[in-house]
Amino acid sequence: MPRPHPSQVSQVAVVGAGVIGGGWAAHFLRQGLRVVAWDPAPNAEQKLRAFVEQVWPTMEKLGLAAGASPERLAFNTDLAQALREAEFVQESAPERLDLKQNLLAQIDAAAPPEIVISSSTSGYAMTAMAVKCTHHPERLVVGHPFNPPYLIPLVEVVGGEKTDEAAVDWATAFYNHFGKYGLKMKKELPGFLANRLQDAIWREALHMVAAGEASVEELDASIVQGPGLRWALMGPCLTFHLAGGEGGMAHMLDHFGPSLKEPWTRLEAPELTPELRDRMVDGCEREAAGRSIADLIRERDEFLVDLLAVLEKHWAKWGKR
Secondary structure, three states: OOOOOOOHOOOOEOOOOOOHHHHHHHHHHOOOOEEEEEEOOOOOHHHHHHHHHHHHHHHHHHHHOOOOHHHHHOOOOOOHHHOOOOOOOEEEEOEEEEEEEHHHHHHHHOOOOOOOOEOOOOOHHHHOOOOOOOOOOHEEEEEEOOOOOOOOEEEEEEEEEOOOHHHHHHHHHHHHOOOOOEEEEOOOOOOOOHHHHHHHHHHHHHHHHOOOOOOOOOOHHHOOOOOHHHHHHHHHHHHHHOHHHHHHHHHHHHHHHHHHHOOOOOOOOOOOOHHHHHHHHHHHHHHHOOHHHHHHHHHHHHHHHHHHHHHHHHHHHHHOO
């Protein structure tokens, strides 16, 4: 049976219904799709339904596709049955390689042979995860989202050594059709793209806290009140293109190139000592100022909804959506 066009997909399976899988379920429901979820954890169905109910007002504020409703969410405790009528699978199990290998092999054996299977892994290569998939490994791809998946548009899409390029193209088109920004990668890369960039900042932040050079609050403010504002539209490369003035990136590299050799950053991870751990935890508690995790998530989501509305207008001009 031929693979349906992404626009013809009406039912998806969400395998793993934790933080990421639950976010995917909310997103797909908002897009008007039927969602069948599976998760072996105790009370997984109740937790998933409670989560969807909690974030649904946010989905409504973003705007609902025709037919979008939490009532289109089903839960099945039998994995094979959950996959039987799926036209796309989003796997979001915990980040353990052996678990991913075994679960993807089960999905590969049970899912209709023509459909694409995508993993939400945040760092593993599909080549490593698909080693036990013996039925149709050519349809397995990585579809790495950013948390929360129901708000952040980016999905990094890449295949493994046995993946058919057509499956990567199909998955990218699927994500783009259903409200995401599918970024097709050129090749497998540990950590993908955005995580590697995040990790560079994260390691340097840990070094500065460990050395007593800055506090957690100061580091967060330095991004929120500075480059983070520019990156939301242009990213780090085009931002530096403007730093070169009329000469653009060429002048920027010619003028500042020698400073790249300056030992400003320490990209090797620092030792996570008990003292560093405590400083990071204490700094975050101070910055949270008594707000619970649930409070912070609600504030983050409200902010992102408002920010996305502004960015959509400008992204359209730049062809970024």
